Amino acid sequence: MSYLAKVQQAVETANGLPNEFYTDPAVYAQETKRLLLGQWSGVAFAGDVPEVGDVFPVELAGVPLVVVRDRENQVRVYENVCRHRGMILVGEAGKAKQGMRCPYHSWTYDLNGRLVATPLVGGPDANHHPCIDKPELGLLEVPAHVYLGVVYVNVSKDAGPFREMHSKLLDRWAEFEQPLFFDRDVSQFTLDVACNWKLAVENYCEAYHLPWIHPDLNSYSRIEDHYNIVESDAYSGQGTTVFNPTRTEDGRLLDTFTGLKDQWWNGQAEYIVLYPNVLAGVHRDHVFAMLLLPQGVNHTIERVGIFYASEASMGEDFADLRSVNAKQWRLVFDEDIQVVEGMQRGRNAPHFDGGRFSPAMDTATHCFHAWVAKSMS
Numbered sequence: 001m002s003y004l005a006k007v008q009q010a011v012e013t014a015n016g017l018p019n020e021f022y023t024d025p026a027v028y029a030q031e032t033k034r035l036l037l038g039q040w041s042g043v044a045f046a047g048d049v050p051e052v053g054d055v056f057p058v059e060l061a062g063v064p065l066v067v068v069r070d071r072e073n074q075v076r077v078y079e080n081v082c083r084h085r086g087m088i089l090v091g092e093a094g095k096a097k098q099g100m101r102c103p104y105h106s107w108t109y110d111l112n113g114r115l116v117a118t119p120l121v122g123g124p125d126a127n128h129h130p131c132i133d134k135p136e137l138g139l140l141e142v143p144a145h146v147y148l149g150v151v152y153v154n155v156s157k158d159a160g161p162f163r164e165m166h167s168k169l170l171d172r173w174a175e176f177e178q179p180l181f182f183d184r185d186v187s188q189f190t191l192d193v194a195c196n197w198k199l200a201v202e203n204y205c206e207a208y209h210l211p212w213i214h215p216d217l218n219s220y221s222r223i224e225d226h227y228n229i230v231e232s233d234a235y236s237g238q239g240t241t242v243f244n245p246t247r248t249e250d251g252r253l254l255d256t257f258t259g260l261k262d263q264w265w266n267g268q269a270e271y272i273v274l275y276p277n278v279l280a281g282v283h284r285d286h287v288f289a290m291l292l293l294p295q296g297v298n299h300t301i302e303r304v305g306i307f308y309a310s311e312a313s314m315g316e317d318f319a320d321l322r323s324v325n326a327k328q329w330r331l332v333f334d335e336d337i338q339v340v341e342g343m344q345r346g347r348n349a350p351h352f353d354g355g356r357f358s359p360a361m362d363t364a365t366h367c368f369h370a371w372v373a374k375s376m377s
């Protein structure tokens with residue numbers, strides 16, 4: 001049996017993905033094409049471009065992209081490359097109300113990606129040339145979709161509609177599709193980890209490690225309060241029935257989402273990985289997302305954004321709560337770094353066979369491995 005077939009066996013007998021999936025740049029290159037560029041991957045937060053004319057450059061596994069808020073208030077994503085000689089078009093985040101002007105020879109594109117100016121293209125006194133047909137030379141647009149504060153893109157353009165791929169999750173979390181509020185000062189942070197991006201996914205999938213890695217979290221949301229969530233081909237993760245909302249000493253709480261079912265009020269929270277690279281969490285008063293931005297086979301940038309349920313939650317009155325909430329999540333994700341980096345180093349042991357899964361505790365992790373193995377077979 002091939003190794004990737006073994007990974008796809010039932011959880012009781014399956015092995016994990018082999019070492020080269022974590023250490024070999026050639027496998028990484030192939031995986032990048034199929035899993036990250038070939039699927040719907042998270043690249044940015046909608047809050048990175050809050051206003052019309054905002055532009056935000058980002059790379060997805062080396063592919064330069066620029067996220068733009070157009071005049072119709074829609075988020076669009078383009079390949080961040082000028083159609084003239086291929087210069088990177090937008091170098092840094094900012095405002096581009098007058099359009100995006102290439103720093104090299106000043107060709108300029110509007111927010112809808114149309115090429116609108118080509119100075120001196122016809123010689124020192126002509127801004128036009130019959131061979132340069134502007135309507136044909138707009139920016140190369142990439143399909144984009146915004147869901148729960150995250151901008152997803154499908155660079156290969158062949159993954160099918162986002163809402164179809166994730167229809168089951170969208171049903172499961174339908175109540176959370178409400179306006180989200182984000183402050184860029186306290187409600188986001190970035191971690192730099194020395195591991196393959198998949199190890200961050202795997203670690204997020206399970207609550208098995210709580211007692212040893214997150215003793216504080218485990219003191220109120222214990223391992224036995226958790227359940228597994230498994231949906232092959234799209235997502236997996238875990239949930240808890242005892243989420244404790246952040247409150248101040250005088251008892252103030254953040255606003256909650258409107259129209260939630262009782263289960264969410266009573267403390268349920270869920271943590272799901274939208275394959276391939278977005279780790280999302282929902283609670284009655286906030287949702288968050290961690291974007292895994294791979295920088296190479298053993299290096300990942302993790303960007304976390306926390307989104308709130310009301311405009312009021314964003315006011316000065318609640319600044320302390322937002323800051324405590326962000327600190328708590330940062331502590332949890334910091335605690336995970338030692339294990340994801342330790343697993344990365346472990347993948348250099350030449351005879352490690354991919355490991356085994358607990359049939360009780362690791363079903364969501366195995367679901368992800370099987371998805372990778374299937375997609376890469």
Ligand code: FES
Nearest residue numbers: 082084085102105
């Ligand atoms: S490369 Fe952009 S204008 Fe020349």
Ligand SMILES: [Fe+2]
Nearest residue numbers: 203213214336
């Ligand atoms: Fe963890």
